Amino acid sequence: MNEPKTVPVDRPQMQKVVVPQERAVPTERTVETAATPAGLSVVRSFLLAKSSGRYADGAFASLMVVCALSVFAIVLLIVFVLISKSMPSIHQFGWRFFETRTWDPVSGQFGALPFIYGTVVSSLLAVLIAVPLALAVSIFLLDICPRFLRGPISFLTELLAAIPSVVYGLWGVFVLVPIIRDQVGPVLEKYLGWTGFFAEPNFGVSMFSAGVILAIMIFPVISSISRDVMRAVPVNQREAVLALGATRWEMLRIGVLRNSRMGIVGSVILGLGRALGETMAVTMVIGNHPDILKNLLAPGYTLASVIANEFTEATGDLYLSALIEIGLALFLVTIVVNAIARLLVWAVMRGNTARAH
Amino acid sequence: MSPLPVRSRHLERLLELRRSATNHAVTALAVVSTVLVLVPLVAIVGYLIYKGASSLNLAFFTHLPAPVGEKGGGMANAIAGSGLLLGLASLMGIPLGIGAGVYLSEYAHGTWLGSAVRFTADVLNGVPSIVMGIAAYALIVARQQHFSALSGGVALAIMMVPTVTRTTEEMLATVPNPVREAALGLGIPKWRTVLSVSLRTASPGIITGCMLAFARVAGETAPLLFTAFGNQFWNLFNLNQPIAALPLQIYVYAISPYDDWHRLAWAGALVLVVMIMIAVTLVRIFANRGVLKGGH
Numbered sequence: 001m002n003e004p005k006t007v008p009v010d011r012p013q014m015q016k017v018v019v020p021q022e023r024a025v026p027t028e029r030t031v032e033t034a035a036t037p038a039g040l041s042v043v044r045s046f047l048l049a050k051s052s053g054r055y056a057d058g059a060f061a062s063l064m065v066v067c068a069l070s071v072f073a074i075v076l077l078i079v080f081v082l083i084s085k086s087m088p089s090i091h092q093f094g095w096r097f098f099e100t101r102t103w104d105p106v107s108g109q110f111g112a113l114p115f116i117y118g119t120v121v122s123s124l125l126a127v128l129i130a131v132p133l134a135l136a137v138s139i140f141l142l143d144i145c146p147r148f149l150r151g152p153i154s155f156l157t158e159l160l161a162a163i164p165s166v167v168y169g170l171w172g173v174f175v176l177v178p179i180i181r182d183q184v185g186p187v188l189e190k191y192l193g194w195t196g197f198f199a200e201p202n203f204g205v206s207m208f209s210a211g212v213i214l215a216i217m218i219f220p221v222i223s224s225i226s227r228d229v230m231r232a233v234p235v236n237q238r239e240a241v242l243a244l245g246a247t248r249w250e251m252l253r254i255g256v257l258r259n260s261r262m263g264i265v266g267s268v269i270l271g272l273g274r275a276l277g278e279t280m281a282v283t284m285v286i287g288n289h290p291d292i293l294k295n296l297l298a299p300g301y302t303l304a305s306v307i308a309n310e311f312t313e314a315t316g317d318l319y320l321s322a323l324i325e326i327g328l329a330l331f332l333v334t335i336v337v338n339a340i341a342r343l344l345v346w347a348v349m350r351g352n353t354a355r356a357h
Numbered sequence: 358m359s360p361l362p363v364r365s366r367h368l369e370r371l372l373e374l375r376r377s378a379t380n381h382a383v384t385a386l387a388v389v390s391t392v393l394v395l396v397p398l399v400a401i402v403g404y405l406i407y408k409g410a411s412s413l414n415l416a417f418f419t420h421l422p423a424p425v426g427e428k429g430g431g432m433a434n435a436i437a438g439s440g441l442l443l444g445l446a447s448l449m450g451i452p453l454g455i456g457a458g459v460y461l462s463e464y465a466h467g468t469w470l471g472s473a474v475r476f477t478a479d480v481l482n483g484v485p486s487i488v489m490g491i492a493a494y495a496l497i498v499a500r501q502q503h504f505s506a507l508s509g510g511v512a513l514a515i516m517m518v519p520t521v522t523r524t525t526e527e528m529l530a531t532v533p534n535p536v537r538e539a540a541l542g543l544g545i546p547k548w549r550t551v552l553s554v555s556l557r558t559a560s561p562g563i564i565t566g567c568m569l570a571f572a573r574v575a576g577e578t579a580p581l582l583f584t585a586f587g588n589q590f591w592n593l594f595n596l597n598q599p600i601a602a603l604p605l606q607i608y609v610y611a612i613s614p615y616d617d618w619h620r621l622a623w624a625g626a627l628v629l630v631v632m633i634m635i636a637v638t639l640v641r642i643f644a645n646r647g648v649l650k651g652g653h
Contacts, residue, residue, distance in 0.1 A: 173612070277486070278485070
């Protein structure tokens with residue numbers, strides 16, 4: 001208790017401003033400064049002189065607040081810019097923009113329905129393919145996989161997430177599309193042709209190819225988040241079910257899946273959000289033809305890919321603002337989808353899972 | 358104790374069999390699915406290495422793109438352009454993201470504003486990259502009336518912010534509170550505690566987060582389509598001119614009808630993926646070693 005009182009002696013200027021406890025450390029620092037190079041010590045002594053000043057803490061705190069608020073600012077700025085730039089198109093077409101199916105830049109007629117259809121169908125197709133696989137892999141990695149394989153396999157699935165979209169597209173164009181054109185397509189036509197979803201003409205570049213490539217791309221998202229959610233289920237839930245004599249599947253079904261279903265739905269919606277906005281890979285394999293067809297082997301077009309393809313070539317303000325309005329729609333839809341997903345995942349991860357049923 | 362329902366042994370045995378059969382079926386299904394998922398992964402990576410490595414040579418790293426019909430050529434300008442764009446994006450996005458993360462963890466713990474910022478960051482994370490491109494186009498390109506490296510950098514920076522923010526916050530949360538309290542108890546002002554104690558302790562994790570954000574935007578093409586735009590020639594210093602980027606060049610070459618360009622696209626893709634993989638692997642090593650264990 002005596003020591004602090006002896007310290008302040010060599011720093012008289014501090015005594016005026018600062019409360020007694022705050023003296024010990026700056027003193028220690030002055031010793032340190034003496035050993036550092038001259039240039040640095042100027043900065044340091046300036047900082048030291050100011051560091052305990054009245055404004056230092058406040059200034060730093062407000063700087064951090066500004067950074068945090070800039071996250072809001074970014075979102076607001078994006079919304080503002082998108083709305084203001086798409087005004088001409090909003091005025092011209094109103095809600096009809098989303099209900100009509102003519103997309104004719106030459107005559108100035110713009111309707112976004114074919115793109116909405118393409119985005120929804122390709123994303124749903126991707127979710128339909130990816131979800132069962134992702135859940136199966138999560139279960140495999142959590143409960144079945146031998147320990148030595150767990151690390152490598154989860155690393156590999158995470159690598160899938162690190163591959164850029166354009167590389168998926170490249171692979172899609174040169175590998176996937178020919179396979180779907182020559183091998184998978186004819187088989188689907190033969191056995192599932194009666195549904196009307198798979199029919200000639202089959203060029204390979206199609207809604208189906210887009211769905212497959214999207215499924216590969218959203219798989220890591222769904223798999224890793226649903227695995228986290230399943231892992232959040234308390235161990236005694238599992239043990240309790242096992243103690244009742246359940247098999248592994250029954251334990252998973254009753255103890256794990258039922259408890260984490262909200263989070264799993266959240267992960268699926270997050271994957272859906274990713275699929276809705278995915279641009280490059282889809283643009284490269286979907287065929288880019290604005291039409292609404294039941295045939296999944298026919299080319300389609302999505303919201304994101306029409307922007308990617310036509311934005312730089314858009315002549316005239318109306319054309320450009322129609323494309324920006326599509327971007328605005330995409331933005332709002334993904335925000336809503338992501339918000340719902342985040343809320344679901346949060347609700348689960350916060351520990352509501354332990355609730356009994 | 359109520360008596361158990363009467364059931365024939367036969368029925369019970371059947372039930373038992375069905376349960377174990379279901380169990381085995383599900384196990385088999387999970388194994389098969391995992392194999393099925395690993396196939397495209399191995400196919401993509403394998404094909405990429407096969408195609409990319411066979412067309413990769415020194416010229417790829419040192420030469421400008423060759424005109425159509427001419428053999429050879431490389432993507433030197435695109436590699437440099439990507440470097441410049443990413444540097445620009447990191448310079449803008451990382452400090453902003455770290456600042457917001459510090460605010461969330463050190464100042465806004467449990468406040469209403471903190472939750473709102475966190476939620477906004479999460480949502481921003483899910484916004485399609487092409488929308489970022491449009492925003493940067495409308496903000497900068499439309500105003501300046503020409504495509505520029507600066508606008509590309511801004512688009513990428515915006516994409517980095519939410520990732521950096523969230524990882525910074527998560528990593529700062531692992532710093533045990535007694536460490537902060539000890540610093541504050543010594544009379545160190547709060548800002549100094551945050552900088553020299555909290556941030557420093559959490560720095561391996563924060564670096565990890567920054568690298569992840571970096572790796573994520575390194576492969577982005579969509580936001581650059583109408584901001585950085587691409588360039589067939591060198592642009593090293595002029596932020597007001599269009600600039601080439603590796604992912605952009607890959608896209609242009611992939612959809613072109615020329616075999617020679619396809620070859621270059623594969624080489625570019627291999628280089629891009631290897632660069633990203635190195636970043637991600639470094640991050641994993643960092644994360645496994647450096648990240649500090651939370652308080653007890």
